Amino acid sequence: MKKELHSLELTVYESEAELPPEDASLLQAALKAQEDAYAPYSEFKVGAAVLLVNGEVVIGNNQENASYPSGLCAERVAVFHAGARYPGVPILKIAIAAGSSEKPLTKPAAPCGNCRQSIFEYENKQDRPIELLLLGGAGKVYKCPSVQGLLPLAFGKEFL
Structure with a gap:
């Protein structure tokens, strides 16, 4: 028996210019964070900006290590x-900008499995979806209404 258990919902914008102002602003924060990423080995820089319910924006970027x-x-x-600085404040959305000057991306890069699981933990804890905005280089922006859409059959607190 074949049964569809999961489908991915995405809104695709042709460029940043099509985004609502709040999303465009968050994506700009992710792009700025990307500039300061520490990626001397892969040269693949990623920036992330988290928008909290209280209006605060918290940034992060990848930090590589020789190990x-x-x-x-x-x-x-x-x-x-965000969790350390604003404990208990729900996350509304996360904008992620990724790319390499050596090998420009032709589409947005989604978070790795570890990041999906970590974001899902917050989504599960706050009992509300966390929207994702994904940009790879210049061009299309993917908007996903929930990280669970990127993590089918997610492992959550209900298993423990």
Whole structure:
């Protein structure tokens, strides 16, 4: 028996110019954070900007390390920073800008599996979706209404 358990909902904007002002502003914060990423090994820079319910924006960027597993992705840096600085304040959305000057992206890059799971933990904890805005280089912006859309069969607190 074949059964569809999950489908991905995306809104695709042809460029940043089509975004609502709040989303465009958040994406600009992610782009600014991307500039300061520490990525000397991969040269793949990622910036993330988290918008909280209280209107605060918290940024993060990837931080590489010669011992690769010791680095951290931009999304987790931003989300953990938000959680530490504003405990209990729900996250509305996260804008993520990713790319490399060596190899320009032709489409937005979604968060890695570790980041999806980490963001899902916050989504699950706050019992409300976290919207994602994804940009890779210049061009199209993908908008996903919930991180759970990118993480089918997510592992959550109900399993523990």
